[in-house]
Amino acid sequence: MAVDLTVTTARGRTKPASVTADGSDALGEPRPLPPTVFDVSDLFVTYGSHRAVREVSLTVHEREITALIGPSGCGKSTVLRCLNRMNDQVPGARVTGKVAYYGEDLYAPQVDPIEVRRRIGMVFQKPNPFPKSIYENVAYGLRVEGRRPKSELDDRVEEALTGAALWDEVKDKLKESGFALSGGQQQRLCIARAIAVRPEVLLMDEPCSALDPIATAKVEDLMLKLADEFTIVIVTHNMQQAARVSDRTAFFTAENDSEGVRHGRLVEYDVTDKIFSNPADRRTEDYISGRFG
Numbered sequence: 001m002a003v004d005l006t007v008t009t010a011r012g013r014t015k016p017a018s019v020t021a022d023g024s025d026a027l028g029e030p031r032p033l034p035p036t037v038f039d040v041s042d043l044f045v046t047y048g049s050h051r052a053v054r055e056v057s058l059t060v061h062e063r064e065i066t067a068l069i070g071p072s073g074c075g076k077s078t079v080l081r082c083l084n085r086m087n088d089q090v091p092g093a094r095v096t097g098k099v100a101y102y103g104e105d106l107y108a109p110q111v112d113p114i115e116v117r118r119r120i121g122m123v124f125q126k127p128n129p130f131p132k133s134i135y136e137n138v139a140y141g142l143r144v145e146g147r148r149p150k151s152e153l154d155d156r157v158e159e160a161l162t163g164a165a166l167w168d169e170v171k172d173k174l175k176e177s178g179f180a181l182s183g184g185q186q187q188r189l190c191i192a193r194a195i196a197v198r199p200e201v202l203l204m205d206e207p208c209s210a211l212d213p214i215a216t217a218k219v220e221d222l223m224l225k226l227a228d229e230f231t232i233v234i235v236t237h238n239m240q241q242a243a244r245v246s247d248r249t250a251f252f253t254a255e256n257d258s259e260g261v262r263h264g265r266l267v268e269y270d271v272t273d274k275i276f277s278n279p280a281d282r283r284t285e286d287y288i289s290g291r292f293g
């Protein structure tokens with residue numbers, strides 16, 4: 001008899017029962033992991049002579065939300081930027097180790113970083129609409145891809161704004177400036193802009209840190225919805241947010257090495273329920289219980 005293993009999780013998202021704390025499914029059977037999207041191994045990042053983060057190894061799985069948490073300066077954003085080669089654009093940044101994307105080396109010489117960033121989109125901390133209309137903000141990446149009939153462009157803009165849970169609020173003012181929207185709406189506009197080109201992955205660097213609690217709740221709901229379609233990796237300072245939305249959580253910290261040089265490193269990576277209920281490392285426990293950081 002076929003058994004439906006789809007459950008609604010504590011985070012309210014309907015998905016395969018992949019991420020219970022012990023890795024079992026709804027019936028307590030071990031289950032296969034969703035496909036691996038990123039396989040990061042032994043990642044080191046330096047900025048000039050500054051070692052930002054070292055020895056990071058983790059895997060990100062398809063259509064899951066993976067949260068990167070930890071105190072300021074431990075390298076969360078640095079690691080996030082390695083996942084779509086944004087660090088290529090940071091002067092002095094040097095990345096070593098391996099980042100495989102669906103098994104392919106993301107840093108191989110033949111890989112086009114522009115194509116990487118099309119497939120792996122990024123949403124930033126501060127909403128950053130372009131000084132253009134709402135419509136043109138969303139259409140921007142589509143226009144860069146090449147000419148399309150107006151009707152197709154209209155459809156794709158509507159699809160992206162609907163996907164970003166913003167269509168109903170803006171459908172009658174698409175020609176108005178993106179700056180005329182509230183902060184939370186601007187962030188959803190930036191999410192619409194990112195998803196308009198139909199990426200496979202969304203990287204989000206503290207996407208709610210500039211938003212009030214109501215706008216934050218809307219963006220969190222949106223993330224849960226988007227995770228039905230996209231793989232999401234989010235950097236957040238907000239531990240409740242990581243606990244609410246993510247399937248897996250990576251805890252980073254910054255500490256001195258044997259030479260007294262401070263750098264970030266990954267302490268623990270596991271399913272979110274486990275990180276927040278029964279972490280393996282004392283440093284994780286101290287951080288999530290608020291004793292440190």
Ligand SMILES: Nc1ncnc2c1ncn2[C@@H]1O[C@H](COP(=O)(O)OP(=O)(O)OP(=O)(O)O)[C@@H](O)[C@H]1O
Pocket residue numbers: 047050051052053070071072073074075076077078079090237264
């Ligand atoms: N462009 C840069 N040039 C030089 N050093 C940098 C650069 N970006 C980050 N760093 C350094 O790398 C280390 C990690 O920074 P990163 O921003 O990745 O940490 P983070 O955990 O995301 O911090 P926060 O939570 O404060 O955003 C820090 O010591 C930081 O000062």
